[in-house]
Amino acid sequence: MLFKNITVLDENYQIKNNMYVATDGRTISYVGQDRPAGDTGREYDGRGRLLMPGFYNSHAHSPMALMRGYGENLALQDWLNKKIFPFEDKLDSNAVYWGTLLSYAESLRFGIVSSTEMYYFMDDMVRAAADSGIKANMSRAIVNFDDGDVWQLSSMKEMKRTFEEYHNIYDGRIKMDVSIHGEYTSNHLAVEAVADYARTAGARVHVHVSETKSEHEECKERHGGKTPVMYFSQLGLFDVPATAAHCVWIEGDDFDILKEKGVTVAVNPVSNMKLASGVCNVPELLKRGINTAIGTDSTASNNSLNFIEEMKCFAIAPKVHFGDPQVVSPDQTIYAATRAGALGQGRDDCGIIRAGAAADLIVLDISGPHMHPVHDLKNNLVYSASGSDVVLTMVDGKVLYDGGEFTTIDLEKTIFEAQKATDKILAKL
């Protein structure tokens, strides 16, 4: 495919007009000002459009789309205990598949090319990712308070079986990570077992860290002053590449540990605002050079996968919280939404436009009134664009969304089946 006469966010984060970008199979084969030689397949007229790397969602629970808008304005514990947990208790394979596929339709619509997941029903989530064509890092969340052999847990068996079965299928499009849900939902036996398995199998780790103040403080009470970051680090969980989601309440030495261990922090600005969890100290993460990516969390707490909105909140929530409009620049925000997310998923050839990189690309319509005038297009991209300005989404060189149409997903059927599965669960509650 050949994108011609298109504006490009290049590998140096510079805006270049009237460029040619060609893809060949799964990769970008050419980036330049002149038309490349040879047959490049379909030609895409890029006038009034921006080509940039797709978004890498670094923290998601995609099946929870079924709980979008289910119980609003509740205190966190009421929301969880009266709404989310009872609903989740009724989930089945069919519901998880359609909920995940619905999330992937929404993801592709808003320019997300890859999603770091933590949930259960791995087979069904993998099937949805496979069918949609999206990239995903899946992980089975482990929760355990039992003192027995953790390898007797069905969740640990599922983790091991699905890692062996699905890791790096479709040429690495789908990866299997491993996951401890959080410090407050497991004992040390489960943490150690997951850390051991990750080291042995060569898996990446995904874990919730210090999302709420109570989670953070209660960890310190339980573990002689150790924060979740310190606790996990000492149990070896960060000895493999890891993604720590939220990190709202991290403090002191936590920053040094995250930096030293090369942990990716997945910041979830909208979910953290909506659930009143707090505001992550993104300025400090960036100052320390910690790999800082952006996640949506689930649509039960967001309630959308609008990644442009997520970028804007990533940039402006810290400004007001820390009282400084100078923190978190558009460049830092775009990097976090793209390259940092790809690196956090172990996708070193992704999230950047250059020859040889994966063709995970999105096109934005930049012709609208809200994108003018142009002083600096990157400022408009972060602060003025609308989620729906994304008009094309390509993963591994394959166009999955193009001007309102999905090439791999039957949207009408997916919405119908997701609503049906939701209604079936509600009828049981």
Added chain:
Amino acid sequence: MLFKNITVLDENYQIKNNMYVATDGRTISYVGQDRPAGDTGREYDGRGRLLMPGFYNSHAHSPMALMRGYGENLALQDWLNKKIFPFEDKLDSNAVYWGTLLSYAESLRFGIVSSTEMYYFMDDMVRAAADSGIKANMSRAIVNFDDGDVWQLSSMKEMKRTFEEYHNIYDGRIKMDVSIHGEYTSNHLAVEAVADYARTAGARVHVHVSETKSEHEECKERHGGKTPVMYFSQLGLFDVPATAAHCVWIEGDDFDILKEKGVTVAVNPVSNMKLASGVCNVPELLKRGINTAIGTDSTASNNSLNFIEEMKCFAIAPKVHFGDPQVVSPDQTIYAATRAGALGQGRDDCGIIRAGAAADLIVLDISGPHMHPVHDLKNNLVYSASGSDVVLTMVDGKVLYDGGEFTTIDLEKTIFEAQKATDKILAKL
């Protein structure tokens, strides 16, 4: 015009499916479940669509669209002194007209049907509003530190002349309010003169109040402990219907005064976050029953007029700031974006869908993946919708935006002229 088979947010904030809504001239002539008799003109198929009142933007500086993305990540004083003020110093009639028209194209695109304005170059702003078909409450910002006769100021003369010339033209579509820019930018003589004029002429007042902490605290230092709300109230500025923009740092008796005087508070969540001004105490405003509306502020500090994004931030910024996910409900948010804004503009027949009300209506495409499943459509509207889901905007019964096309604005020309005017100013700096 007849909207048929459409989902409607009715006057009781209930969602009703398969409804008929007809307009006749400038008003809604029929709302019901059965098809109305007689010829109703164009028929609009509402399947998969929501009809709701348009958005009333309660605080805007529309010409500043020309400064969108001009200077980002600067401290407030640097941004103002090095970027905004020098640019504004070079504005002329032509630039203001095209900047305002560009903002109105963006407004209509995002479902804004009316805008409360404060700026200068009133004639050019009125011309842009007139040409676009949007509703507007214009006001000439008064700034004065001189001790002489304030009526010798050209700004005061412009205020009086344009009030007499334009107030309630086009059957009230355009209204002229009067404005003091802020406590920190005028002496008491100007405040008193504007208050007097408003009382005599029957004008509404528009004023910046306690946007930043320093503005609020310095006012108290200057005026023996009086807050801006107390100061303005004692000078009679709130003896007429008034809109107080921002109110981020109001405290104590300020709430009682605003309630007692019937002042509308225009909350600007995105601008306040981006400029690091603070978070308005919306929960307390709502608890007191103060008329609480939503504004975008200018696109130089926002940097968009995406009112659905503004609604979401109106609802979630206070949650995290006050540490309570239960504050600011979807119903309260939708009311603030529509009916409260209309009432704050003195448009008592606007912002609500019922027979006899003004036909200021918008249609949203609710068929996208991000709007499903539906537990409560109002939750999805506030938390999941995207700005661009607005597909039709009607003001006073006239369709001004319909599926990407503007009926009154030549978008290409407007973007071209706005960019040209911007470049001309930049060349002088």
